[in-house]
Amino acid sequence: MLVLPKGLRHIPGHIDRAGQQALLEEIRAVVRQAPLYRPEMPRSGKPFSVRMSNCGELGWVADRNGYRYQARHPVTDAPWPPIPQVLLDMWRELTGDPRPPQACLINYYDTSARMGLHQDRDENDLSAPVLSVSLGDSCLFRFGGTERTQPTKSFRLESGDIVVLGGESRLIFHGVDRIYPTTSTLLADGGRINLTLRRVGA
Numbered sequence: 001m002l003v004l005p006k007g008l009r010h011i012p013g014h015i016d017r018a019g020q021q022a023l024l025e026e027i028r029a030v031v032r033q034a035p036l037y038r039p040e041m042p043r044s045g046k047p048f049s050v051r052m053s054n055c056g057e058l059g060w061v062a063d064r065n066g067y068r069y070q071a072r073h074p075v076t077d078a079p080w081p082p083i084p085q086v087l088l089d090m091w092r093e094l095t096g097d098p099r100p101p102q103a104c105l106i107n108y109y110d111t112s113a114r115m116g117l118h119q120d121r122d123e124n125d126l127s128a129p130v131l132s133v134s135l136g137d138s139c140l141f142r143f144g145g146t147e148r149t150q151p152t153k154s155f156r157l158e159s160g161d162i163v164v165l166g167g168e169s170r171l172i173f174h175g176v177d178r179i180y181p182t183t184s185t186l187l188a189d190g191g192r193i194n195l196t197l198r199r200v201g202a
């Protein structure tokens with residue numbers, strides 16, 4: 001039996017197929033306004049394998065100069081589109097936090113994309129929870145402790161699953177080891193979308 005750390009809540013199959021399809025249409029509309037782009041690692045400029053966009057008042061971006069939240073798309077310079085209401089409702093229902101999310105990062109993984117083990121610490125308010133939604137192909141999600149050297153475990157995230165991170169789990173190391181091709185029919189061209197809702201703070 002897999003024991004999850006305190007503050008990490010996995011809700012398998014929270015969104016049914018019709019809900020996933022409706023949410024996907026909302027995300028497609030966002031991405032038409034704010035196209036997916038390929039972020040780069042600070043300093044090296046090495047491109048991410050994951051493509052990204054955002055909605056909400058702030059978006060997370062990565063380029064040679066660093067990681068940060070900003071109000072405009074790094075390529076088009078347009079403000080990010082608003083966060084779809086269905087996601088705001090999910091945040092309220094599942095986190096119980098009355099303050100709405102300020103940022104929704106949209107990650108798109110093709111079947112060869114990965115995300116290395118990292119901590120999320122670019123937010124000023126590290127007390128606020130994070131809510132993540134998976135759509136499309138399944139992935140192997142890995143998590144460890146609050147220090148990189150601590151042992152890690154992994155579990156599968158599937159389309160419609162939600163993960164809520166809070167409290168003692170907010171600063172754990174985590175990443176995506178691999179995408180399992182053809183495990184979902186939601187995205188015609190395959191791959192996986194992850195939506196991560198956050199408060200950024202001051």
Ligand code: MD3
Nearest residue numbers: 107120130132165169170172174194196
């Ligand atoms: C654990 N995304 O965008 S979501 C990220 O599946 C990110 O795309 C992964 O890590 C993805 O930063 C994982 C689950 C998740 C999100 C935020 C967390 C796990 C987390 C913040 C703290 C600890």
Ligand code: FE
Nearest residue numbers: 118119120174
């Ligand atoms: Fe992360």
